[in-house]
Amino acid sequence: MSSTPEKGPAMLGAYLNPAEYLQRCAKEFEKLDLQQTSDLANSIYQAWQDGRFVFICGNGGSGSNASHLCEDLGKSTLDPADFTNDDAKRLKVLSLTDNTPYILAWGNDEGFDRVFVEQLKNLASPGDVLIAISGSGNSANIVNAVEWANKHNLETWGITGYQGGTLQEIGQHNLHVPLDDMGMVESIHLMLFHWILNDVYARINSVGRYAGQTQSEAA
Template identity: 40%
Template sequence: MGNGGSAATASHLALDLTKNTYAPDKPRLKAISLTDHVPLITAWSNDVAYEYIFSEQLKNFLGVNDVVIGISTSGNSLNVINALKFAKENDAYTIGLLGANGGKMKDIVDAYVLAPGSNIEQEEDAHLIFSHIITRHMKQVIQRAPKNLLCNYRSS
C-alpha cells in the first residue's frame, strides 16, 4: 500500500508477486494491493476517514504471519502507518519501502529499506527496483518449495 506514486508501485509489486513468481506445481503467492479498489477507498475515506482506508481493508484480509508492505517516500503517511500498526497488533510481519530518512515508519515496521535519493522521483525509482528484487527472490523461494506444498489450485 502507498499513496500517489507509491500506490502505483504497490499495484505493480502485487502484480509481479502473483504472476512473476508462478511455477507449475508449486505454491502460489497471494498478494493484493490495497490501493486498487477505488470505490472502496473512497467509501472508507468519505464515511470514516482517509487515514483508515488501508487498515479497514486489512480487517477483511489479514491473517496471522501475513506480510504487509507499506511504501512511502516520506515515511509519514498516516493511512499507511495505521495499517502497519494494525498488522503488527494482529501478528503480521511488516516491511517498509521508505524514502531516504525513513520518517516515522522506520520505527514501526519489522524491516525496512531506505531508498537513496535526493528527490521523490529517485526514491520511487529505487522502490520499484527493490520491488523487482523482492519478486525475483520470492520466485527463487517458490521454485525451491516442495512440489504441491500449499497449492490451492491444480491445473489439469
C-alpha cells in the same frame, strides 16, 4: 555546470541532464543496505511457503509501485508451464491500493487515513505480511495500517526514502533509500522490487542460483 536545489522539494532532473541524473542514481545504489532487500525477499518467500497473505499498500507513485509489485508477485512467481496447473502452489498477494469503491467509501465517509487499515481488519490474519510503502515515511494511512498490523501479529515492512519518517520507526523491518528526491526513491524501490521478484521466482522454481536446491533449502 549543473546545480542542485538548496531548499524545497528536490527534483534532481530539473538540475541535472540525463547523464548526470543516471550517474547520481548510480551513486545512490552504493548507499543502500542490500541486506534489507534480501531480507524482504526472504519474508515473501516464507509467506509463500507458509500459505500466508502478503498485503501491499502505498499512495501516489508508491501506490503504483504497490500495484506493480502485487501483479509481479502474483503472476510472475509462477513458471509459465504452471499457468494452467491448478495444483501449483501460488503466492497469496493483494494490493490494498486497488479496491477503489472500498477506498472511496471509507475515504468519503470516515476519512482517508483509514482506507488501508480497514481493509486489513477484514482480510488479514496473524502471520501475514504487510509491505507498506511511503517515500516520506509519514503518510497517515500507511502509519495507521502498520500500527494496527503490529498489534495484530502481522509481519510489517516499511519501504521508505528521505529520512524514513515514522514508518521507519514503527516497521518491524525496513527497506530504506536515503535520498531526498521522491521520483528517484520510487524508481529505486521498483528496481529493488524487480530483483525481489526474480529471487522469489528462482526459489519457488529451483532455477538460477537455486538450481538443484529443494524449496526448503532455498529458504
